[in-house]
Amino acid sequence: MKCYNWNGVTFFIIEGLSNLGEFKMLIFVILLLGYIVILGGNSMIIFVVLSDPKLSSPMFFFLCNLSLVDMAYTTTTVPNMLSGLVTGVSTISVQGCFLQMFVFIMLSVTGRATLTVMAYDRYVAICSPLHYSSIMTLPVRLLLVVGAWAFGTACTLPAICLGSRRYYCGANVVKHGWCDPASVRRLVCGDTLTDNIVSLTFGVVAMLTTGVLILTSYILIGLSIFRMGVGERLKAFKTCAAHLTVVTISYSAAACVYISYQSWSMLTEQVRIIVSVLYSALTPFLNPLIYSLRNNELRESIGRMLRKLGPTTVLPMKGVNTVS
Template sequence: MYSINGDIWNLLTIASNVSLTGSLSCTMEDGNKTMVTEFILLAFSSLQQLQILLFTIILLAYIICVTGNIAIIVLVRTEPLLHTPMYFFICTFAVLEIMFVSVTIPNLLDNLISWNKSISLLGCFTQMYAFNGLGITECYLLAVMAFDRDLAINNPLHYSAIMSKGLYIELAIAPWIIGFTISFMTTIFTARLKYCGPNQLNHFVCDLTPLQNLACSNPFISKVVTLLAAVLATVVPFIIIIAFYIHIINTISKIKTSEGKEKAFSTCSSHLIVASLYYGTAIIVYIRPNGSQYDKFLALMYTVLTPVLNPFIYTLRNKDVKSAVRKSRLLKLVLDSYPG
């Protein structure tokens, strides 16, 4: 709790910030404290000369990501060969990816070409809740997919009996419940902070650390909750994935033939690549409580680059998917245009 001197100092700081940064959208609360009603997403406004180039690249990436993932969903749904738990999880992952990029990229594209870079208070926290909820869901879905691969490699004879339809549907639903529950807690603690100004976020999306750094009330509890949530959201599923892959690698190393090793590893190599790309940046961004000016560039990795690569990594280098694509007239052009 702040002392009277602390409150006076905060008001003086706010007045100074308003005079330096220009107009600040705010309302009066309790008659003596100004509260912001919107935030300004600075995004990449410092790179003025590259705005159009960034817009073009990110728009192209968004189109490729959505189109590629829709193609995966259609293919998995229509091709009986792919009606297995592994491809059910990949299909779920594709749906998740479309939702994840759609929460951030359209707003970023608008930000890059529009003079209006503001987002309402409610819109900001809604975006943050969805963005983090989907991101955490992705972390746990990757852990579920690692479990699936471990079970398939270490218990191939009992895999079908264990991985029943009921079980893999429950395993696909669980990450969504975990993800949005954790995100709800962090969003509530961050939304309860007081925001008196400045209202400029050095990011392209409303996220926890940038918002907490703008609070004029003490964000200590919110930051502790965020740190604990980051451990639950990224470190825990990451450790689970590592544990499963240690078990998988140990099993593969005992296979005598090189052909058998290659076949076993090919079923999980794509997942390992995607998990490494996603966790590599997500852990760096969210484990540090104070954040960094480079967080928005790292965030581009797991919000734009990784989702674009996933359809290619997960499917088009997979023999079963290539075979299914060859049978599909609708997707034959995709295969023919893909190198290798």
């Protein structure tokens, strides 16, 4: 991808949360613990799903992909932020900055596309249960996952490639926790109207496309549930509860971040950065907890795994005297 426009600026300084003073250590501990939970929780889901034959349904196949996206998504930014909080300064090369920007945004869009695929999976399971196995075959599942990753890449690449060709001179301090596109764009020596339009256009396309498809799936699911009996309604609701909770939190948090970015006069720069940092770690942190608590099959599988890994009690053999 020959997009880079080499110029005098060779690296960026990520200001991040370096101005928090005595609160830096508190933020460091919160981020570190959250990152450990994200890696541990999502790794556990992937391990359990891959090792338990009872969790071979398409829903868990997509859940594995979502957990993988969440781990990669947070790993793109959190380790750099932790390093910056400890050392007091965080630098990144121009190439590394745009690579981080691309991977971060691409994974963010891919995560929402995966939630869209999971909504479609729930729609097929509830509205066409008799044809579910014949529709959600392994090739179809792979095609849907590849499509989610391709959609994330297609929505991200144009704006990143355009921004990386701009000329950067003078100030090289990024006032954000990572290489945020809007923050990096302020350092461009020249007009960025085209960049803003392209970035906004693809951002709206990504949010609206996934949001409308998820909403449509749940409207159709709701119409189908109304025609069911009480017992079937309860079972269908339990099937969708975890996914619906994750979708609600994800899009609500995104709306809060958007509002914080628009409230320039009401919120300080540090507060906006903290809101963005918490948002980037919120859904990857909550996803394994929500699915573990809301999904009976996954919860039971995790329980079986923990019992296998736990200490075993050695019982005395018959006919052998034991000394008390």
